[in-house]
Amino acid sequence: MFNYFKKSISRQFLFIMLFMFFLSLIGGGVLTYLNARIQNHYVATTQTLQQKQMLVDKISKHLNQVFYLSRGYYAFKDSAELNNLYDEIDQLNVALDQFAHLNLTGNEQKLVIQTKDFIRKYQTVTLPTAINYVKANNYSALQKLAASGMNTTINQFLQYTDDFAKESRNNVYKEQQIFLQRNDMLNYAEIFYVLLVLVLITYSIRRISLQIGEPLKDLTLASQQMAAGETITLEHTDRVDEIGILSRSFLQMVKVIQEKEEEMSAQNEELLAQQEELSDQQERLKQSLIETEFTKNTLLRHNVFNHALSTTLHKQELLQSIIENMTKIYHMDKAMILLLDQSQEFASIGISQNIAERILQSMQDSMIIRLQETKKTHVIKRTADLYELGFHDGTLYCYDMYTPIYSKDQKLMAVFISTRIGSPFLEEEIHEITGIMNQICLSLEKIYLYEETESSRQLNQDIIDHVNEGIQFVGIDGHLLQLNQKLCEFFQWDTPDQLQFADYAVWSQRIQQSVVNGESLLTFLENAIFSNQTYGHTYRYEVEQPDKRVINIYAESIFREEKKIGTLFVHRDITEEYEIDQMKSELVSTVSHELRTPLASVLGFAELMLTKEMKPERQKKYLETIYKEAHRLTNLINDFLDLQRMESGRQVYEQREVDLLRVAEEILESFKINHSAHQFVITNHAEKTEVQGDRERIIQLYTNLIGNAVKFSPNGGTIELSFCNADNEIEVKVIDQGLGIPEKDLPKLFNKFHRIDNSDRRKIGGTGLGLAICKEIVEAHKGRIFVQSKLGEGSMFCFCMPVDTSALQLKEPQSEHIHSEALQSKKMPVLIILEDDLSLAMLLMEGLKESGFHVLHYTDAGRAAEAIQSLLPEVVVIDLLIEDRMDGWSVIESMKKDPKTANIPIIISSALDEKEKGIALGANQYLTKPYPPAKLTTVILQTLLEGKQTGEIMIPSEDSFVKKAE
Structure with missing residues (x-):
C-alpha cells in the first residue's frame, strides 16, 4: 500500500489532502x-x-x-x-x-x-x-x-x-x-483544533516542498548548467516517482546530447562552407526577384487599368482611375485629363483647383487648336517653376506632354496632360501612352453610349412609374423583366428593384399571398405567360391589404419578328368604379323596395276607396294609412334631396344660437309617446350646450340618430343621450343596448346606401341615407361624428361640435299655433294663391278658408299679377315654377317695383331650394314642398300679426307631419 503512493507524486499529494479533509471533517x-x-x-x-x-x-x-x-x-x-x-x-x-x-x-x-x-x-x-x-x-x-x-x-x-x-x-x-x-x-x-489543523497543514506543505520543490530546484540548476555548457552536478536518485524518473531521464538525455554535440560540430564546419556559396547565389536571386517584382507590379497596374477601362460606367470614376494608374505606371509628377464635351469634366492629381481652371482657359485658345491640327502628342520642355524646384538648387527642367484622345470619327474628345520634373519622356513611352489613349477613347465612347441608353431606360421607367396603372412585363421563361412603382403599391412591395428579374416562382408567390383567391389569378398568369397563342384577355381580382382594392388585369402577348418575347400585364385599379356599381345596385334595390312598398299601399287603399262603398270609420282608417305611407315617401325623397344638396354644396344653413340639450329634450318627448318599450334618458355633464347652427338640421340629426337607436333595439331597452364639454367642444353621445354593428361594417357605416348585410337588420328596413346625412350635417357645423359598437351589446354614436362662445341672446321663437278665431271679428282678408297644381291648390284653399280667408286661386301668372294690382290682397302665396309666359319670379319682381304692392307680404311655396334668391327679392316667408297645409295657414296668420318682413324660411320638419296626422 505504501509503495502504491510512493510511486506517484499526485497520489502522495492526494493522500495528504484526503487525510487533512477527513481530519477537518471529523473535528x-x-x-x-x-x-x-x-x-x-x-x-x-x-x-x-x-x-x-x-x-x-x-x-x-x-x-x-x-x-x-x-x-x-x-x-x-x-x-x-x-x-x-x-x-x-x-x-x-x-x-x-x-x-x-x-x-x-x-x-x-x-x-x-x-x-x-x-x-x-x-x-x-x-x-x-x-x-x-x-x-x-x-x-x-x-x-x-x-x-x-x-x-x-x-x-x-x-x-x-x-x-x-x-x-x-x-x-x-x-x-x-x-x-x-x-x-x-x-x-x-x-481554537486548539484550528491550531492543530494549521500545524498539520504546515507540516504537509513542508513535506510536499521537500518532496517536490528541492528535486525540481536541482533539475532547474542542472538545466541551466547544461545550457551554459558547464559540468552538471545533478546526483543520481533512487526515487520511483515522477521526480526520480525525470532525473534519470534528464541524466540520460545529457549523455546523449554530449555524444551528438561532437558529431554536430564536424557537420557545422561543413555547413559554413556551403553557406558562403549559398549567400552568393541568394544575392543573384534577390536581384532577379526585384526585377521580376517590378515587372509583376507593372503588369498588375496595367491589368487593373485595363479592368477599370473595360468595366467602369461612370465618367468621373473613369477619369480618376486613368489619372491614378497613368501616374503610377509612367512615374508622372502631375497629370490631368479633360473632356471636351459640354460637361467639361476633368480629373487631376498634383494640380490645385485654381491651376486646373487656368489650364482649362488657356488650352481653349492655343493647345487644343494645335492638337486638332497636328493630331499628335506634343511635349514642351520648360524651366521648372519655383514651387516645382523643391530643395534643388540651380536649373531644373520640366517636361509637359499633351496627348490628344480622338473618337472613331477623328473628333477630339479629350486631352491627357502630364508633367515630369527633371526626367524627359522617352519615345517608347510616348508610343505606349498614345496606344493607351486609344483604349481610353473606346471606354469613353462606351460610357457615352451607356449614359444615352440609361437615360432612355430611366425615361421609360419614369414614364411607366407615373402611369396610374400597374405595368408588368414578363419574359417567356417567367422572369419578371420590368415593373413600375404603381404595381409595387398594389402588392405592398418596397421598390421595383425588389423583384425585378425574379423568376416566376418567387414573384407569383408574392402576388398570391396578397390576393383573394390567388390560385385563379395564378392560373390566368400561367396561361398568359407560357402559352404561345396571342393573348388578350382580362381578369378581375381583389387585394385586401392594406385596403381592399378591386383590380382589373389585362394581358397582351408581345412579339418581335413573329416570335413571342414576353407578356405585358396591365393592372388597373377599378375600386371606385366597382364601388359605384355596387352603390348603384344597392340604390336600385333600396329605392325600388322603399318606393314600391308605400306606393303599393297608397294605390291599393285609394283603389278600394274609389271602387267600393264603405263606412266613414273605414274611410278614415284608409286615409290615415294613405297619409302615413305618403309621409314615408316624402321622407325618402327628402333624404335623397337633402343629401344631394349637401354633397353639392348648395345646402344653406341658418346660423343662430341653438341649445343642443333643449332640442334633445324636445325630440325625446315625441319619441317617448310612440315608443313605450324604450326608456329615454338624458345625462348632462356639460356646462355649455349652446352652438351656432341650423336648428332644423340639428333636429334632423337628432331624429336620425335616435330613430336608428330605436329601430336597431327591437327588444326595447334604454336609449341614453350624454352631454359633456371638452376642448371648447360639446360632445353628444347616443347610446343604445340593441343589436350592435359588426366590426367590418364600421368603416363604411357613414357611406351612402350602405346597409349591414344581415337578416336581423335587413328586415328592419331603411335607405342607408340617414347616417350619411348626419355626417354631412355635423361636418357642415365644423364638427365630427364617429361610432363605437360591439356586436350584440349595442352601439354609441358620438358627434362633437364647437360650443358657441358668443354672448348672443336670441328671442325664443313664437308659437306657430295661432287660432283662426283671432281674425273672426275683422273683415275677411283677401288672399291670392298662384299655383298650377290643382290638387295642391284645392288642399291649401280648404285650409285657408276654414281660417277665415277669402282665397282667390290663379294658375296663370299674368292674370295673378293683374289681380294683385287691382285687389291689393292681404297676402300673396306664389309657386315659382308656373308653365306660362310669366313665372313666379316675374310676379315677385313686378310687385316690388309697384309702390302699391311693394309692401304686400309674399310667401313662396315651391319645391325649389332658392331661399336666398327669394329673400333677396323681398319674400317674407319661404316654404319648401311638401309641407302640411296647416303650416301655410300658420305662417300667413303669423305674418299678418307681426306686420313686418322677417325673411325667415319655413321648412317643415317631421314633427309637423306627425302633429298633422294626430
Whole structure:
C-alpha cells in the first residue's frame, strides 16, 4: 500500500489532502455536535422553568379571582358573580392539571396536592355552605366560615408564588452561567483544533516542498548548467516517482546530447562552407526577384487599368482611375485629363483647383487648336517653376506632354496632360501612352453610349412609374423583366428593384399571398405567360391589404419578328368604379323596395276607396294609412334631396344660437309617446350646450340618430343621450343596448346606401341615407361624428361640435299655433294663391278658408299679377315654377317695383331650394314642398300679426307631419 503512493507524486499529494479533509471533517463534526447539545440542554431547561413560572402565575391569578368573586357574591348576591366564580374554579383546576404534568420537585408536587385538596373541599363543602349562609342572610356564620382557614390557604399559595418566581429567576441565572462556562470550554477546544489543523497543514506543505520543490530546484540548476555548457552536478536518485524518473531521464538525455554535440560540430564546419556559396547565389536571386517584382507590379497596374477601362460606367470614376494608374505606371509628377464635351469634366492629381481652371482657359485658345491640327502628342520642355524646384538648387527642367484622345470619327474628345520634373519622356513611352489613349477613347465612347441608353431606360421607367396603372412585363421563361412603382403599391412591395428579374416562382408567390383567391389569378398568369397563342384577355381580382382594392388585369402577348418575347400585364385599379356599381345596385334595390312598398299601399287603399262603398270609420282608417305611407315617401325623397344638396354644396344653413340639450329634450318627448318599450334618458355633464347652427338640421340629426337607436333595439331597452364639454367642444353621445354593428361594417357605416348585410337588420328596413346625412350635417357645423359598437351589446354614436362662445341672446321663437278665431271679428282678408297644381291648390284653399280667408286661386301668372294690382290682397302665396309666359319670379319682381304692392307680404311655396334668391327679392316667408297645409295657414296668420318682413324660411320638419296626422 505504501509503495502504491510512493510511486506517484499526485497520489502522495492526494493522500495528504484526503487525510487533512477527513481530519477537518471529523473535528468540525464533533465540535458542532457538542455545541448543539449544550444549546439544546440550555433551551430545554429554560423553557421548562418559564412554563412553570407561567402556570404558577396563572394559578395565582385564578386563586385571586376566586377570592374576589366569592366576596363579591357574598356582598351583593349577584348570580353573575357566582357563575364567574364557578368558571374561575374550572380554569384553576385546568391550570393545576397542566402544572402537575410538568417535571416537578417534591415540594412542588406536595403543593399541587394540597391545593387540589383545598379546591375540592372548597368547591364541594365550603362554597355550598357559604351560599346557603348568604341566601339565609346569616353573615355571622359566613364570617366564621371565612376565618376557618380559606384565606390562610390562599395567602400561603400566593406567598409560594412569589418565592417560586425568585427561585425560578435564580435557576435561570444558574443555567446561564453553566451555559457560558460550557461555551467557553467549547471555544477553547475550537481554537486548539484550528491550531492543530494549521500545524498539520504546515507540516504537509513542508513535506510536499521537500518532496517536490528541492528535486525540481536541482533539475532547474542542472538545466541551466547544461545550457551554459558547464559540468552538471545533478546526483543520481533512487526515487520511483515522477521526480526520480525525470532525473534519470534528464541524466540520460545529457549523455546523449554530449555524444551528438561532437558529431554536430564536424557537420557545422561543413555547413559554413556551403553557406558562403549559398549567400552568393541568394544575392543573384534577390536581384532577379526585384526585377521580376517590378515587372509583376507593372503588369498588375496595367491589368487593373485595363479592368477599370473595360468595366467602369461612370465618367468621373473613369477619369480618376486613368489619372491614378497613368501616374503610377509612367512615374508622372502631375497629370490631368479633360473632356471636351459640354460637361467639361476633368480629373487631376498634383494640380490645385485654381491651376486646373487656368489650364482649362488657356488650352481653349492655343493647345487644343494645335492638337486638332497636328493630331499628335506634343511635349514642351520648360524651366521648372519655383514651387516645382523643391530643395534643388540651380536649373531644373520640366517636361509637359499633351496627348490628344480622338473618337472613331477623328473628333477630339479629350486631352491627357502630364508633367515630369527633371526626367524627359522617352519615345517608347510616348508610343505606349498614345496606344493607351486609344483604349481610353473606346471606354469613353462606351460610357457615352451607356449614359444615352440609361437615360432612355430611366425615361421609360419614369414614364411607366407615373402611369396610374400597374405595368408588368414578363419574359417567356417567367422572369419578371420590368415593373413600375404603381404595381409595387398594389402588392405592398418596397421598390421595383425588389423583384425585378425574379423568376416566376418567387414573384407569383408574392402576388398570391396578397390576393383573394390567388390560385385563379395564378392560373390566368400561367396561361398568359407560357402559352404561345396571342393573348388578350382580362381578369378581375381583389387585394385586401392594406385596403381592399378591386383590380382589373389585362394581358397582351408581345412579339418581335413573329416570335413571342414576353407578356405585358396591365393592372388597373377599378375600386371606385366597382364601388359605384355596387352603390348603384344597392340604390336600385333600396329605392325600388322603399318606393314600391308605400306606393303599393297608397294605390291599393285609394283603389278600394274609389271602387267600393264603405263606412266613414273605414274611410278614415284608409286615409290615415294613405297619409302615413305618403309621409314615408316624402321622407325618402327628402333624404335623397337633402343629401344631394349637401354633397353639392348648395345646402344653406341658418346660423343662430341653438341649445343642443333643449332640442334633445324636445325630440325625446315625441319619441317617448310612440315608443313605450324604450326608456329615454338624458345625462348632462356639460356646462355649455349652446352652438351656432341650423336648428332644423340639428333636429334632423337628432331624429336620425335616435330613430336608428330605436329601430336597431327591437327588444326595447334604454336609449341614453350624454352631454359633456371638452376642448371648447360639446360632445353628444347616443347610446343604445340593441343589436350592435359588426366590426367590418364600421368603416363604411357613414357611406351612402350602405346597409349591414344581415337578416336581423335587413328586415328592419331603411335607405342607408340617414347616417350619411348626419355626417354631412355635423361636418357642415365644423364638427365630427364617429361610432363605437360591439356586436350584440349595442352601439354609441358620438358627434362633437364647437360650443358657441358668443354672448348672443336670441328671442325664443313664437308659437306657430295661432287660432283662426283671432281674425273672426275683422273683415275677411283677401288672399291670392298662384299655383298650377290643382290638387295642391284645392288642399291649401280648404285650409285657408276654414281660417277665415277669402282665397282667390290663379294658375296663370299674368292674370295673378293683374289681380294683385287691382285687389291689393292681404297676402300673396306664389309657386315659382308656373308653365306660362310669366313665372313666379316675374310676379315677385313686378310687385316690388309697384309702390302699391311693394309692401304686400309674399310667401313662396315651391319645391325649389332658392331661399336666398327669394329673400333677396323681398319674400317674407319661404316654404319648401311638401309641407302640411296647416303650416301655410300658420305662417300667413303669423305674418299678418307681426306686420313686418322677417325673411325667415319655413321648412317643415317631421314633427309637423306627425302633429298633422294626430
